[in-house]
Amino acid sequence: MTAGTSGGDDLVLAVDLGSGGPKIGYVTLTGEPVWWWYERADAVQGANVQDPEDWWRSITGIAAQAISSGAVDGSRVVGVACTGQWASTVPVDADGLPVGECLMWSDTRGAEHSAKRFGGPVAGYAARPLATWLRRSGGIPNPAGADPVAHMLHLQFDRPEVEARWFLEPVDYLTMRFTGIAAATPASMTGAWLTDNRRPDNAAYDPVLVRMAQVDADRLPPLVPTGSIVGTVRPDVAALLGIPAAARVVTGLPDLQNAAIGSGAVGLHQPHISLGTSAWLSCPVPGKKTDVLRSMAAVPGIGDGNYLLANNQDNAGRALEWFKSAFAPDVPYAELFARAAQVPAGAGRALFTPWLSGERSPVDDRQARGGFHNLSLDADRDDLTRAVLEGVALNMRWLLAGCERFAGRRLDPIRLIGGAARNDLWCQILADVCDRSLERIRDPLVAGLRGCGLTFALASGAVTVSEVGDLVPVDRFFDPDPEHREIYDLLYAQFPKLHSRNRTMFVALN
DSSP states (O other): OBOSOOTTOOEEEEEEEETTEEEEEEEETTSOEEEEEEOOOOOTTOOSEEOHHHHHHHHHHHHHHHHHTTSSOGGGEEEEEEEEOOSOBEEEOTTSOBSSOEEOTTOOTTHHHHHHHHEEEETTEOHHHHHHHHHHTSOOOOTTOOSHHHHHHHHHHHOTTSOOSEEEOHHHHHHHHHHSOOOBOTTTTGGGTOBOTTSTTOOSBOHHHHHHHTOOGGGSOOBOOTTOEEEEOOHHHHHHHTSOTTOEEEOOEEHHHHHHHHHTOOSTTOOEEEESSSEEEEOEESSOOEETTTTEEEEEOSSTTOEEEEOOBSOSHHHHHHHHHHHOTTSOHHHHHHHHHTSOTTGGGOEEEOOBTBBOSSSOBTTOOOEEESOOTTOOHHHHHHHHHHHHHHHHHHHHHHHHHHHTSOOOSEEEESGGGGOHHHHHHHHHHHTOOEEEESSGGGHHHHHHHHHHHHHHTSSOHHHHHHHSOEEEEEOOOGGGHHHHHHHHHHHHHHHHHHHHHHHHHO
């Protein structure tokens, strides 16, 4: 897909590496995508590993094609910026080439190592590691194993044949492929919880946490400040792409921090929701804080040394993908949405819980599973489609309650980004269920690419943080419909109880 024209503006090659495949684009230093490409991969059946070489071939091939076709003037490219998934691990050699597959954020093969070091009776954690990690870093590696520390321990102890020089996050892997330089940041290493986050400007690993985790410190990439310039593009890569070798590369930025920039919600307590494969709600917050019960924490953020609220609702767009694949494989999405729009709010009081792969926030429960509840013989596929859309929104309302408790204030209005936010019906349902006004940015699918352009602009001094909000256009406002308040309040009153009342069953079966 393409949009606009590069004209005479300086451009940034932007890469947004999601778990469903990369988005590649060329973006101005004011964040305007002038050309972009994306082809959705199958996230429902996605494996716990992916091939980093596949990413690189796709990224370089498409980026080069845009220039060789004449769609983009390669001489205008002054920078490169990468964002994407985090809490995944790519083992690479000294040149940055992968020596094994990427262990995705859902890979739990290292769980036995994490459970031995961190597991215990206090909300699933051992008391001493929990206290130490929360005090120093604000979070702790999960005993269930779905995080980088478990990946590293699995590679160290279970797969010694994988001779990695560095363990890199996906965004740092891409940065190294562009520059040849191994580098990470406190932001990109957030998922490992191995940095002392009491000072967000302190780009260093915490030796106490590294020793307690028992990961190989020599294979942790060197840390540099978040949002700094790593180096210039390698000459061979520049020649392959058709861009100047003088183009500079900014540090890779996880999708959370990038989304704050790409949504324009960079001011203190300015919230955004990302509605994509998964979902989250975040805002900049002034200090380090952790809510263990709701699985959310303040992590190193962007601009002025602030922190960002981090959490994750595991299934959003992926829940609808699963439903379509299972119950309506031959029905276009447009038809599903059109028919769901004819169903009255509340879907006949049917409830859908989107915990198809467990949940992270607002409750950390990897054993939870989704389902339909309160169905009658009158329920049809259209009712179930709307129930899925409403179930994702009800889960977001549950998450919103925890976020507002964390922030100590009502979060309203809320910027909205993500591929699923392109559908007006789902946006309106989200506004109605959460009882909040939503501001959807223009081209919400490519908010990550917009964020990449602005991230490079911030690093190079072309724009300031205070200017970012005005550079991100809003295309539509969604205000809650008061006529739907009663039915959604009724459904939400039962929604969290479906988890608490079924937790024993989840443990027994999963």
